[in-house]
Amino acid sequence: MKPKPLSYYSxxxxxxxxxxxxxxxxxxxxxxxxxxxxxxxxxxNNTNLSYPFRPESTRxxxxxxxxxxxxxLRNYEFFNDTQDGYTLFGSHIAPQLFYYxxxxxxxxxxxxxxxxxGRNEFTDxxxxxxxxxxxxNLTLINGVLEGSTQHHYIEPLLDVEYRxxxxxxxxxxxxxxxxxxxxxxxxxxxxxxxxxxxxKEKILGGLSTNFALYKTKNWNITLPYQLIGFHQGGQxxxxxxxxxxxxxxxxxxxxxxxCRGFFQSINLSxxxxxxxxxxxxxxxxxxxxxxxxxxANVLSKWGSLGLSFWDGYQFYAPRGMxxxxxxxxxxxxxxxxQNERKLLFIRYAYQHQxxxxxxxxxxxxxYMDLNESNKHFELYHSMFLVYxxxxxxxx
Numbered sequence: 001m002k003p004k005p006l007s008y009y010s011x012x013x014x015x016x017x018x019x020x021x022x023x024x025x026x027x028x029x030x031x032x033x034x035x036x037x038x039x040x041x042x043x044x045n046n047t048n049l050s051y052p053f054r055p056e057s058t059r060x061x062x063x064x065x066x067x068x069x070x071x072x073l074r075n076y077e078f079f080n081d082t083q084d085g086y087t088l089f090g091s092h093i094a095p096q097l098f099y100y101x102x103x104x105x106x107x108x109x110x111x112x113x114x115x116x117x118g119r120n121e122f123t124d125x126x127x128x129x130x131x132x133x134x135x136x137n138l139t140l141i142n143g144v145l146e147g148s149t150q151h152h153y154i155e156p157l158l159d160v161e162y163r164x165x166x167x168x169x170x171x172x173x174x175x176x177x178x179x180x181x182x183x184x185x186x187x188x189x190x191x192x193x194x195x196x197x198x199x200k201e202k203i204l205g206g207l208s209t210n211f212a213l214y215k216t217k218n219w220n221i222t223l224p225y226q227l228i229g230f231h232q233g234g235q236x237x238x239x240x241x242x243x244x245x246x247x248x249x250x251x252x253x254x255x256x257x258x259c260r261g262f263f264q265s266i267n268l269s270x271x272x273x274x275x276x277x278x279x280x281x282x283x284x285x286x287x288x289x290x291x292x293x294x295x296a297n298v299l300s301k302w303g304s305l306g307l308s309f310w311d312g313y314q315f316y317a318p319r320g321m322x323x324x325x326x327x328x329x330x331x332x333x334x335x336x337x338q339n340e341r342k343l344l345f346i347r348y349a350y351q352h353q354x355x356x357x358x359x360x361x362x363x364x365x366x367y368m369d370l371n372e373s374n375k376h377f378e379l380y381h382s383m384f385l386v387y388x389x390x391x392x393x394x395x
Contacts, residue, residue: 043269043295044304044349046149048359049163051388055134057103063393064098066110071385072164078378080369082338083322084330088164090116096128098390106132108144112168126168141173145186151208152184154271156293156310156324157228157248157317169204180212193234200241201234204319210254218258224271226250230318245278248317250293267297267306275315284327285337289314291324303350312341323367342370346377357389 051068070092078085096110107130114124130143147169148162173186190202206228214221232244252271259265275289291312298305314326322329323343328336349363361384366377 043154043297043308044306044347044363044365045299045351046160046163048351048353048361048386049148049384050146050150051386052146052150053098053106053108053132053390054139055100055102055104055106055132059098059100060103062100064100065391065393066094066096066098066108067387067389067391068092068094068096069387070094070163070167073383074161074164074380075382076380078323078380080323080330080378081333081336082325082328082330082341088116088161089118090114090123090164092164092167094128097393104133104135106130106134108132114167128168137176137178139173139175139177141175143170145169145171145173145188146175146184147173147186147188150184151186151206152210152224153206153208153226153228154250154252154273154293155321156273156291156312156315157226157250158319159321161321162319171205180215182210184208193237195236197237198239200232200237200239200243203231205229220254220256222254222256224250224252224254224269226252226271228317228319242283243280244283246316246318247274247276247278248320249274249276252293263298263300265299267295267299269295273312273315275317277316284316286314286316286326286339289316289326291315291341297347303348306345306347308343308345308347310341310343310345314339315341338371340371344368344370357387359386359388360384361386 073089075087076085092114094110094112096108099107101107110128112126112128113122116123128144130141133140148167149160151158169188171187171189176183185207187203187205190204191199193199193201209225211223213223226249228248230246250271250273252269254269257266271293273291273293277284277287291310294309296307310324312324312326316325316327324341326338326341328334345365345367347365351361354360363382365381366379368375368377
């Protein structure tokens with residue numbers, strides 16, 4: 001891809017500054033207010049939904065059986081013109097064998113099954129296999145990646161729902177977990193094509209980084225950067241489909257403070273996002289878009305309470321949550337354009353470890369479309385029950 005001149009980026013910055021002049025001031029005042037009153041609590045923590053596993057020196061030459069069961073209920077009570085209202089209700093189970101041939105090496109193999117309740121058949125059956133090499137802070141993964149919520153993308157770029165609908169990503173991943181700098185670089189090969197097939201190859205890839213600007217025992221200020229790209233193409237197929245290439249980026253500033261007593265932590269974050277259609281022919285109406293995503297969250301013994309504000313202009317991310325997009329995905333409304341999206345979210349989540357290996361997670365997330373003349377809240381809510389454990393089989 002030919003690099004763009006500096007004048008292009010300067011125009012983008014100038015446009016963004018003018019476009020969000022009022023919003024930037026509001027975000028600053030909003031964040032300062034949170035620091036003093038701590039009562040208007042970002043995106044909900046998805047740690048309990050993840051199941052990362054790595055080589056361990058204490059398990060060398062040993063074989064383990066891993067059981068990961070993920071039960072989900074996610075319901076959208078939506079009646080808008082952008083995203084459908086529907087319910088996802090079911091369960092995943094993924095038994096795997098873990099073999100540790102070396103202190104730095106892990107080989108896995110197993111089976112993934114998804115069963116949506118209300119259907120007699122399995123929704124999805126897939127083989128699981130991966131090889132992981134870890135040395136100090138660097139990890140190399142080939143096969144099934146540590147994907148979906150483990151990439152730590154914000155929702156306008158990557159929908160949390162993909163933990164249910166697309167939990168397994170196959171490809172290659174590099175992870176660096178340093179004290180001040182973390183990197184997750186990955187390629188997910190979505191669709192392979194062979195000669196004369198009537199399909200296009202599809203590739204999804206990304207980069208997620210986090211740099212610690214300032215860190216003490218109780219304070220942490222970080223600079224996250226996120227990039228995700230989608231490409232549909234190939235040269236050996238017979239499909240009469242357009243080439244598609246989309247890029248989405250987000251640059252943020254994140255503040256986190258650890259507290260004592262009833263309040264356990266405070267998190268404030270803001271992201272500036274960009275979308276770019278690099279397809280040969282115009283696939284969507286607008287080639288570029290942008291947005292600002294502001295979050296504030298307070299974690300207490302009674303759960304987490306947060307506010308999120310989204311102001312997007314002609315923004316489109318193929319894998320982002322549909323409600324953030326300027327192009328509708330709603331049934332009978334596909335392709336409907338709403339250039340500007342202004343949304344306010346209230347987020348409450350209660351997450352608790354019920355037993356040693358069982359995790360409970362319930363979420364209520366009403367939102368309001370501030371562009372609608374009849375302003376009212378619509379609600380989506382989720383409940384997750386996650387069981388994950390490993391059993392030693394033999395040497």
